[in-house]
Amino acid sequence: MPIDSHVHIDAPEFDADRDAMLARARAAGIDGFVAPAVRAADWPRLATLAWTHADLHPAFGLHPMYLDAHRHEHLAALERTIADTRPVAVGECGIDHFVDGLDHEAQRTFFESQLAIAKAAGLPVIVHARRAVDEVIGCIRRIGGTCGVIHSFPGSLEQARQLHDLGFRLGFGGPVTYDRARRLRAVVAAIPLDQLLLETDSPDQPPSARRGERNEPSSLFDVAATIAALRGLPVEAVLAASDANARALFRLPEAPDARATNRPSPQGRSQAAQSASGPTTS
Numbered sequence: 001m002p003i004d005s006h007v008h009i010d011a012p013e014f015d016a017d018r019d020a021m022l023a024r025a026r027a028a029g030i031d032g033f034v035a036p037a038v039r040a041a042d043w044p045r046l047a048t049l050a051w052t053h054a055d056l057h058p059a060f061g062l063h064p065m066y067l068d069a070h071r072h073e074h075l076a077a078l079e080r081t082i083a084d085t086r087p088v089a090v091g092e093c094g095i096d097h098f099v100d101g102l103d104h105e106a107q108r109t110f111f112e113s114q115l116a117i118a119k120a121a122g123l124p125v126i127v128h129a130r131r132a133v134d135e136v137i138g139c140i141r142r143i144g145g146t147c148g149v150i151h152s153f154p155g156s157l158e159q160a161r162q163l164h165d166l167g168f169r170l171g172f173g174g175p176v177t178y179d180r181a182r183r184l185r186a187v188v189a190a191i192p193l194d195q196l197l198l199e200t201d202s203p204d205q206p207p208s209a210r211r212g213e214r215n216e217p218s219s220l221f222d223v224a225a226t227i228a229a230l231r232g233l234p235v236e237a238v239l240a241a242s243d244a245n246a247r248a249l250f251r252l253p254e255a256p257d258a259r260a261t262n263r264p265s266p267q268g269r270s271q272a273a274q275s276a277s278g279p280t281t282s
Helices: 018-028 040-052 064-069 073-085 104-121 133-143 157-165 182-190 217-231 235-250 256-262 266-277
Strands: 032-036 056-060 089-096 125-130 148-151 168-172 196-198
Touching (some): 032 040, 040 073, 056 073, 064 104, 104 125, 125 133, 157 168, 168 182, 196 235, 217 235
Parallel strands (some): 032 056, 125 148, 148 168
8 A cells, every 4th residue: 555655636636536536546546645836826725635635645845946936034934834734755856957038046945945944844855866866865965864766767877876875765757767777777777775766746747657647646556566577576565665765754654543633723823824825926
């Protein structure tokens, strides 16, 4: 019963059939969903969804690709939202040097500020690091005292080792299922099993068998099957390792009946809406 460690449940692509999509994922065997938000304007909605679905575990952050929506005051709002809603992580945050036109200095400022907020709150971070793994590692070292996951890990085995030493796990999803992803496959075959997290990044990054389709959490099993084959392990061993790693990193309860303890309270949900809706995001 694995956890999808990275899925954008609040994405508009799921607005028409979100409940049906979640039902399909649960029927397939997915036991929980770690859902990172990417902009301050998105936090209240995700908090509400997490209250509605006890197996949805929210994270709140400021994603580098949405830099034009972020304001300095959103960092203070993030601290308030964390205090009010008790998310499982800070994120999605990070640095992106692939998308043109994103101010590098501003990205670094927002990322390091979120690392510091996570450190103070005792929360892990969910990190986006596209063409920026070395810089992300440098930021993590400068702030210190953090742990988390590098989502959709794009780096080398040496970078993976450095991140392991820093207490960071690596997320792998649909890209690893493509035959052309030789370097990525070599990394996932070699890293310690305790560093591995399975993710889908739904609705994005579908596996090769679903190329061109909207991705869903149920595709996690395609990712697990590919990684199991690369490592010469039973699929069950990969699923169990990822599940244990996700529960440890995000401090998720083992017993399904205990999951409600991670849900934002109705009061926290209301406060999150007030905290995040004040500053403008456009």
